[in-house]
Each structure stands twice: as C-alpha cells, then as structure tokens.
Amino acid sequence: MIVDKIKKRAPSAKNKPSNIDIPVGKWIKCDECGEIIYIETLNKNLNICPNCGHYFRMHINRRLEQIIDKGTFESFDLKLETSNPLNMEEYTKKLKALREKTGLEEAVECGTGKINGENVVICIMDSGFLMGSMGVVVGEKITYAIEQAIEKKFPLIIFSVSGGARMQEGIISLMQMAKTTSALTKLDKAGILYISVLTDPTYGGVTASFASLGDIILAEPKAMIGFAGQRVIEQTIGESLPEGFQTAEFLLEHGFIDKIVERKDLKNTLYKLIQYHK
C-alpha cells in the first residue's frame, strides 16, 4: 500500500516546483574538500574556499579587482589576433568560441594601473583561455607591456598561470620565449623593477622564460610550478620524484622563489616592494 502511494506521488513530486531556488551556474564545488560554495561568496573571499582554504584559479577581472586600485586600470587594448601559422582550422574555431565564453581577447591582459596609488604596468594571465598558453598574441602583449614599462619607467608586475607554449602555433610559440626574454634584458638594463608572481599552475615555456626572470619572484601557497610535468619527467628519467616536488613550498626551500605570499596579502606586499625599490 505504502509503496503504491509513493509510486503514485513520485511523478507529481518531481514536477512540483521546489521551494529552494537554485539558479544554474551560481554554485561551485571545491576540488579540494568537496564543499558546495555560492559563487558570490567565493568571489568575496578572493576565490578561496571558505571551508578548506583551497585557492581557486582567478579570472583576470577578479585579479584586477583584487590587486589594482578601483577605476585605475587602463588596458593597452592592442586588439591582436594570431595569424594561425600552422593553418589549423579547429584552432580558429576554438579561439572564437573561447572569446565569446570568457569575454577575454586572449590568455593575457596587460595595461597600466595603480597599487595603493603607485603606478605599475601589470600583466595578468588567465587559465580559462587555452590553459593560459603562450602563442604569438600572448608573446606580443607581454613584450609590448615590458617596452611600456621601460618607456613609462613604471615597475612591471606579471601574474603567471600557464600550461606553457601554445602547441597550436608550433615553433612560433616557442620563439615567444626568446622574444619576451630579450625584452626583459632591456628592462633590466633600464633598471626597472620586475616582480613575477607565480600562481597555480605555471609550467612549460612560461616558466622557462619571463616567469623565472623576475628581480623578485613571489608565489601563491601550494602553486604548482615547473617546466615539464611530473609524470613526463618520471617517465623520461625512469625515477620517481620526491613528494611535493614542483610545489611553491618545495621551490622556496630550494631557492627558486623568494617568498610565498597569501592571496589576501598580495596587494600590500607588492605595494611595499615597490616602495622599497623607489
């Protein structure tokens, strides 16, 4: 009897509108602890899980809000598009779809802004755009930003997050490593401060070029940083690697980075460093 009743009630219960209104896309699950978090709450908490402290990756606009004084950011607004050197058809389609989905022009945004009133040239990468990979547009935008830092005599700050050089543009992507690095030699000669901030994950050709060349290198806690991925290295050398290999903490211990800075302290740390080097 009871079973029959449940059976009868079940379909109508399904159709009945729920009292709790959960809009689609307003909630997100923490990869670390599984907690379901309201996106607004997450945004207000600097994209850090309120339950376990896990750092979510940040959209360029969130990062700008966090680091740059309100209303002071001015994009260089270069409006560039790759020439698609390998003529990959699916690549052009993918870029178009990503631009619409993310509202971003490419995997990096560059411009000038103020940090507690101090002028800076700032570049911020975004993992949501082809894993923050560097092709000709990213290389050109970073290089242009470096040249602007020299011209304006503003300190340069680059927030890196990247899978490395962009495979879809082949050797041209590789060459962007030399391009950005060469530009940094000019910044160095001009005596302009460059602070590189490594966030999770920073890999490949980005680690092997501008990200590793900061006068000061900061990293967010637990960020994964490396050149080749752990699995690839283990397969290549046939040895297993120590635990925590490629974490910011491990690299700090081995002298590769200068300081691990919590997200909430990043803006003030950058401000202080700019002050010291004035």
Add this chain to the structure above:
Amino acid sequence: MLKKEVSGEAIAKSMFEMAKLEVPIICIVIGEGSSGGALAIGVGNKVFMLENAIYSILSPEGYSSILWKDPSRIKEAAEKMKLTAKDLYDLKVIDKIIKEPDDEDAFNKICKNLRKEIVSSISEMKEMSKDEIVEHRYQKFRNMGEFIKI
C-alpha cells in the same frame, strides 16, 4: 636533483644571457632541435639549419600526445607542425638552409657549405658596434611571429 627542478629557470637564464652578449652569435641546428633546450642555445643573430634537420616546439611524439591526447598520431603531427628547414625558413624563424648533398663526399661538402656561410655572416657583422649587434639580435626575435590587428 636540483637540475630537474629548475630546468625551466636554466633555459630562461641562458636565453637572457645570450640576448645580452655583445659579440655576434651564429646558431646552427644540425640534427633534431626541440623545445626549450634547443632555444636555450638558439638566441643568435643568425640561425642556420642543415637541410634535413628539424627544429620544433616539441617532439612529434610529445606534440600528438599533448594536443590530441593520442601518441599514435606522430606522422600527422610531424606533417602539421612545420618543423623542416624549408618550413622554418618560410616562417622566417631561420635565416639560411645549409644544403646537404646526397653523395659520397657529402660530409666534406656540408662542412664546406657551412664554413662559407659562417665566414660570410661574420664578415657581414664585423663592422657592427657592440650595441648594433645586440640590437640586431633583439629585432630579429622581437619580430618573431605574425599577428593581425583586429
């Protein structure tokens, strides 16, 4: 151990120092050059390639496995990647292709061709000042890759 951890930084530093050198640099790809390791010693005023050498972002094996998650598509990757001397010359990544004649005396002929190109490049750059040499190299890499203004 330390080497494995910071190979990325080593590549960056190597390119950085090369970009600053005040003497002419000539780089020649003589076999298989790929990824950051090759570029770390590839920041030259002139970059040559032997006719049958390859120079790429990654090995075709790695490329197909990363881009298509399918390591078996090596042949397709090798064709798409544009890694031959001719491809790279067309993409303006290299300055010269060194001919490799296919005969008994090939080795001597290749050396002779190389020697000729090296000597002529050195004499071309001999008259440049230190600043001009550095700037020449800078402009070469500054202009790597074409893009479209939207």
